[in-house]
Amino acid sequence: MTLSMQWWTMALMLLSGLGMGAVFDSYRILSLELKFPRWWLPFLDLLYWVAAALIVFRVLYAGNNGEVRVYVFLGLLLGVTVYYFLFSRMVAAIVRWTILAVRGLIRFIIGMLDWTIVKPLVLLYKLIKVIFSFGAAITIFLLKVVLQLFRPFWLLAKWMLGPVIRPIAGRLGPHLDRLRLGSRLRDAGNRIAERWKKLIRKP
Incomplete structure (x- = not known):
């Protein structure tokens, strides 16, 4: 091996030492800033030294075909x-600034x-919720108005059809009581009202 090749290999090793120091400082600062779990550190140290050894050997092989002197x-x-x-210090400052x-x-x-x-x-x-709530309030108001408008007609129809409906209701009453149809309808109406209130008040 010539003298120039030896000097060239030594220069490559010097650069490799500089690179190893820079990478180690960067790794050390990153592990502190990012707060790696402590049980990771032995594995990361091992990974660093294995990678460093492989890179140094590759550089050495390029310099003098891998001869160790x-x-x-x-x-x-x-x-x-x-x-x-x-x-x-300069590399540490650059790494910290990069992290920030x-x-x-x-x-x-x-x-x-x-x-x-x-x-x-x-x-x-929120806008859709307000519009929906406003529309629901208007719908309920209009339904109440419509029911109030139809109330006289309903009372008139009830008065006119009362003589026919009362005998039928008297015969069907016991059967309807057994089925508890009225209570079931009330319960269903209450459940629908509760769900409607939750939907309107949901944030």
Whole structure:
């Protein structure tokens, strides 16, 4: 192996050491900021070191066909040392700023979705509910008016048909009492009224 190839391999190892330091700092800050469960950390550490070893070996293979020499470890150690003395604080600040920027972007997107989709849908729902309640109130009022208008005709028909209906009702009365038809109709009417009230008052 030539001297130039050795220097080239050492430079690659130095860059690999810088990259390992940057990735480790980023991973450490992310795990703190995102509050990973502690039982995840051993697995994440193992994953980091396995990935780092594979990448370093791939770089080493590209530099000198994978031959392990003393200068390989010197290059890695020098790269890690240079990183922690010169670039660690800067990388940590960039990573923290990136996390804050991403969080701000997510909050902005959620706020925009809230203003453009959620709140208009809620407003539309409330408007439909008010219109429905108003229409239901008008319908009930009109029904009451119609019933009041037809009341004289009903009283007249009842008076005229009374002599015919009373004997029939007298014969059917016991059978209707057994069937409890009147109470069942009242119960059904009460249930319908309760459901109607819940539908109108539902927020």
